[in-house]
Amino acid sequence: MRFEIQGLGWVTPGGIGHSRSGAAFEFASGTLPRLRSKMFLDAVHPRYGRFDLYAKAGFGAVAMALRSAGLEQWKQKRPIGLVVGTQRGCFENDVAYFQTAATEGGALASPNLFAYTLPTSMLGEASIQFGLTGPSFVVDSTEPGLLDGIRTALDVLRWGLCETTVAGWCDVNSALLPGDPGDPCGAVFAVLSRSAEKTAWQWDGSQLMNQDASVTDIRQLVQAVLENGTAGDRV
Amino acid sequence: MSVVHIADIGAVTALGVGADALWEALLAGRSGLAPVQRFATDSYACNKAGCVAALDAEHPVSRVDALLEMLFDGAESIPPSTALLTASTKGGIDQLERAVRQKETPLDRVLGHQIAELLAQRLGLRGPLRNVNAACASAAVALALAAARIKQGEVDSVLVCGLDLVSEFVFSGFSALKALSPDVCRPFDANREGLTLGEGAAYVLLMSDDALRRTERDSLGHLVGWGIASDAHHVTAPSRTGEGLVLAVRQALTGAGLTAADLAAVSAHGTGSNYNDAMELTAFGQLFDRVPPAHSVKGATGHTMGACGTIETIVGLYSLKHQCVPPTVGLREPEDRARGCISPEAQAISGEYLLTTNSGFGGVNAALVLRGGSSS
Numbered sequence: 001m002r003f004e005i006q007g008l009g010w011v012t013p014g015g016i017g018h019s020r021s022g023a024a025f026e027f028a029s030g031t032l033p034r035l036r037s038k039m040f041l042d043a044v045h046p047r048y049g050r051f052d053l054y055a056k057a058g059f060g061a062v063a064m065a066l067r068s069a070g071l072e073q074w075k076q077k078r079p080i081g082l083v084v085g086t087q088r089g090c091f092e093n094d095v096a097y098f099q100t101a102a103t104e105g106g107a108l109a110s111p112n113l114f115a116y117t118l119p120t121s122m123l124g125e126a127s128i129q130f131g132l133t134g135p136s137f138v139v140d141s142t143e144p145g146l147l148d149g150i151r152t153a154l155d156v157l158r159w160g161l162c163e164t165t166v167a168g169w170c171d172v173n174s175a176l177l178p179g180d181p182g183d184p185c186g187a188v189f190a191v192l193s194r195s196a197e198k199t200a201w202q203w204d205g206s207q208l209m210n211q212d213a214s215v216t217d218i219r220q221l222v223q224a225v226l227e228n229g230t231a232g233d234r235v
Numbered sequence: 236m237s238v239v240h241i242a243d244i245g246a247v248t249a250l251g252v253g254a255d256a257l258w259e260a261l262l263a264g265r266s267g268l269a270p271v272q273r274f275a276t277d278s279y280a281c282n283k284a285g286c287v288a289a290l291d292a293e294h295p296v297s298r299v300d301a302l303l304e305m306l307f308d309g310a311e312s313i314p315p316s317t318a319l320l321t322a323s324t325k326g327g328i329d330q331l332e333r334a335v336r337q338k339e340t341p342l343d344r345v346l347g348h349q350i351a352e353l354l355a356q357r358l359g360l361r362g363p364l365r366n367v368n369a370a371c372a373s374a375a376v377a378l379a380l381a382a383a384r385i386k387q388g389e390v391d392s393v394l395v396c397g398l399d400l401v402s403e404f405v406f407s408g409f410s411a412l413k414a415l416s417p418d419v420c421r422p423f424d425a426n427r428e429g430l431t432l433g434e435g436a437a438y439v440l441l442m443s444d445d446a447l448r449r450t451e452r453d454s455l456g457h458l459v460g461w462g463i464a465s466d467a468h469h470v471t472a473p474s475r476t477g478e479g480l481v482l483a484v485r486q487a488l489t490g491a492g493l494t495a496a497d498l499a500a501v502s503a504h505g506t507g508s509n510y511n512d513a514m515e516l517t518a519f520g521q522l523f524d525r526v527p528p529a530h531s532v533k534g535a536t537g538h539t540m541g542a543c544g545t546i547e548t549i550v551g552l553y554s555l556k557h558q559c560v561p562p563t564v565g566l567r568e569p570e571d572r573a574r575g576c577i578s579p580e581a582q583a584i585s586g587e588y589l590l591t592t593n594s595g596f597g598g599v600n601a602a603l604v605l606r607g608g609s610s611s
Contacts, residue, residue, distance in 0.1 A: 047470075077467050079482075088346060089368070094328075094404070098335045101407040105278040114408035115471050115596075118324060120370045124597025127467040133482060135463035136599050137369035137376050140347025148365070152380070159383040161463060161486070176334060177342055205389050 001158045002199045005190050006071070008225050009064025011035065011057040012186035018068035019229075025222050029173070029182045032057055040064065047125065050112050052093030055122035058084060058170035061187035062126040065166055069191040074131045081134030081156055081165030082123045085141045085149030087183070089119030092174050122170070134162035145217040146171075147208065150190060154203040157194045164193040169218055188218055190225075200228070239382045240454040241608070242392070242442040243313075244549045247305045248435035248536045249285035257536075257546070258553040261561035262581060266535050268419045268431050274403040279410040281417050284401045285433025285537025297327030297344040298400050303354060306396075306436045313440060314450060318362040318390050320381050321351040322373035322397040324541040326366075328404045354396060362390070369463075370595025371504070373397060374437075374544025375603055379461035381441050391446035397542035398436035405540070406432055412471065420507030420538070421565040422531035423516070423573040430506040433537020437545035456552045456608040459588070460493065462486025466598030472510050477518030479600040480592060484522055487590070487602040495522045498604070499586025500560050502547045503577075504593045505531020506538050507565065511594065516572040526575075528582040534565025544593050548603060551589045555607030559583050 008019035013030030016039060017023025035056040037048035040063035051059065062082070066072045071080070093116050101109035115121060119138045127136055135156055141148035146169040153167030168189030173181065202209040209215065210224045246253065249267025250260035260267070267285045273293075276282035289305065290298045327344025334340050343349055347366030355364045369376040374397030381393035399405075409415050409432060416429035447454055464482035466474035473479075488494060503515050519526045532543075532550055539546055554560045559581050566579045587607050594600045 077478075079464075082465070087348065091331075091345065094325075094331055094345075095335060097408065098332060098404050101403065101411075102332070102335050105275055106403065106407040106410070107278040109407040109411040111408070111411040111413075114411055117404075117408060118370050118596050119368055120595070120597035120599060121470050124465075124470040124599070127465045127598060128469065131467050133465045133467050133479060135376070136465045136597065137367055137373075137463070138347075140351070140366035140368060142348050152365075155380070155383070159387065161379075161383070177346075205387075 001203050002195045003154060003157060003201050003203060004193045004195045004199050005201060005225050006193055007065050007069030007191040008222055009061045009068055010188045011060040016060065016064065018064040019225050020068045025226060027184045027186065027188060027219050029185055032186055035060055052090055052116050053172045054090045054170060055116055055125060057172065057187040058122040059126050061168060061189045062166055065189040065191050066130055071191060077131040077133045079134045079162050080132040081153060081162045082127055082132055082136040083149050083153035083156065083165060083167040084123060085139045085146065085169045086119055086171050087142055088171055088174050088177060089138065090116055091177060092172060093117060095176060134165060147218050151208065153192055157192060166191050188222060236386055237388050237443040239385045239458045240442045240447045241439055241456045241458060241552060242447055242452045243311060243440035244455060245306055245310055246437035246546055246549050247287060247302060248546060249287055249433055250536060252305055254549050258550065261532060261535055261550060264562045264564055266419065266564050268537055279406060280413065280415040283419055283431055286401050287434055296341065297330050299327040299344050299350060299398065302398060302436045303357060306438060307358065313358055313360065313394055314392055315359055315361050317360050317392040317394050319351055319355050319360050319364040320377040320393060320395045321354055321366045322377040322395065322541050322544065323347060323350050323366060323399055324368060324370060324373055325399060325405060326350045328400060328402045332402060332404055369599045370597050371540050371543060372593040372595040372599045372601040373541040375593040375601035376463055378439060378458060378544060378548060378603055379463055379601060382458040382461055385441055385443050392440065392442045394438060394440050395545060396436065396438040397545035399434060399540040399542050401432050401434040414508055416507055419565050420534055421567060422505035422507045422533050422563050423512050423569055423577045424566050425568045425570040427507045427509060427512060430508045430538045433539045435536060435539045435542045435546060437542055437549055439545050439548050454608040456555060457606040458603060459606045460487035460491025460604035462602045464600050468598050471596050473514040473594055475514060477514045477521065479598055480515065480518040480594060481521050483600040483602040484590065487604050491604045493588060493604065498527055498588050498590045500527050500554055500584040500589045501529035502551050502589060502591040503529050503531050506533050520572060528560050528584050529576045530560040530563045534563060547591045548605065551591045551605045555589050555605060558585060
């Protein structure tokens with residue numbers, strides 16, 4: 001299947017940006033900047049302050065990706081999918097929630113925290129904000145290239161479940177969990193569309209290719225777009 | 236394009252171990268909902284859930300381990316090249332509870348991929364593996380992804396295993412959201428007051444024609460259509476218009492080359508929550524000229540979250556085989572729009588296709604269309 005990358009967005013320790021913003025991209029371990037909804041939206045989002053860090057980063061990167069694709073504004077809901085790969089998801093928020101439930105026999109359990117104890121809540125918030133009605137789900141993965149969300153989303157396109165999808169990787173570190181402290185922290189999303197034209201990007205169900213070269217890491221994918229531009233997808 | 240066969244099934248729920256036990260209990264109108272033993276419920280909105288009694292004792296690793304042992308104990312072996320999709324919302328959440336309470340505990344069952352890796356190791360599977368999380372539509376979404384892959388001829392067999400536990404974590408959360416019924420849930424009842432949680436695990440092994448022949452298995456039925464769509468409405472409540480569910484069902488019917496009139500029955504999500512059941516009835520009203528016999532298992536099993544898609548697919552196969560849908564346990568007085576299609580009694584059906592639907596937090600909806608097998 002040939003496909004286009006219409007836009008890219010990211011929220012990483014290196015900063016916030018999208019593929020048309022001119023911002024430098026760096027996806028590594030570290031601490032995310034303090035995130036506020038006005039960084040991504042024209043108006044304050046009423047619930048953004050309640051989101052856990054995973055949801056804040058993911059929501060922000062989806063917003064940036066849609067902005068770079070020119071799909072941020074909408075009047076009618078659109079059949080665009082949302083797929084994310086993650087390793088830890090909302091684990092940190094799970095811990096924070098259960099700390100409220102584990103005392104006083106659960107009488108102080110926080111409904112606001114509980115609402116974000118699913119990694120899909122971030123996708124739900126993004127779908128509401130941007131009117132996205134396509135398939136939406138999370139893929140739990142430890143794949144080192146961080147491409148599982150994008151690969152699965154490309155399958156969704158290939159199988160005809162939708163024509164466009166926003167997909168990527170979102171993860172935040174947790175002090176409680178064993179793992180590599182060098183794991184990248186933050187979110188990167190791409191807007192992907194099936195294409196009938198001959199584009200640089202191909203997916204055959206196992207290999208992700210750009211200009212006939214294999215792409216095995218999400219950082220490679222971003223660099224290819226930043227170097228060649230989304231407008232240069234067609235070859 | 237390959238036909239997608241259902242080659243094997245298994246289930247553990249509050250109604251017992253095995254798919255036969257599940258069906259027989261449902262058909263008899265039995266309920267597995269009972270007072271929770273494994274944690275104190277004094278502060279919560281209710282004290283009942285659909286627990287698997289054998290899991291009440293604390294497990295040294297996680298109750299997930301015991302649940303999977305019960306599920307696959309005695310199961311026919313699965314080809315090692317089979318791909319694996321687990322579907323769980325919270326996996327071994329009992330480990331996280333212990334960690335927060337400062338007890339010495341491993342944390343190797345708390346992430347979705349850990350559950351997939353555990354099961355692959357347990358079954359000796361060497362194919363690709365993932366956990367899919369789509370809230371309470373997780374297993375239905377995983378079945379859709381698995382079926383699409385087989386239909387395209389990309390893999391020969393995929394094992395889809397849904398599972399989730401009744402935990403204080405989830406129980407307290409739904410209680411805080413005021414989503415729990417004060418007594419047992421009453422799906423589609425005029426006086427329903429909320430959902431009742433349940434736990435369980437169920438697997439559905441999907442195979443291509445070739446794989447079915449090669450492994451000399453009988454086809455129990457077919458997965459012929461699937462759809463996934465979002466409401467884009469609210470993070471914890473379904474759309475009042477049912478638009479996401481309508482989209483998912485239409486996608487599933489189109490993929491199957493069917494119309495709503497071809498469906499003999501519906502296995503609804505039917506949680507017993509006011510908003511969910513109203514949303515489903517609204518969606519069904521848009522999809523059907525006359526809603527066929529429909530039912531919900533939640534009053535018997537409880538809402539098993541990530542597992543319900545595989546559990547309800549199994550029940551759907553039995554419904555097609557026996558040409559009846561089981562009673563909707565807990566239902567006393569159907570709400571107006573449920574009259575004539577949802578009943579506290581078993582209902583005869585006539586036809587070869589059944590629709591099963593699930594919806595979840597984040598506004599995700601999934602629909603599957605099943606066809607009965609010659610030997611199902």
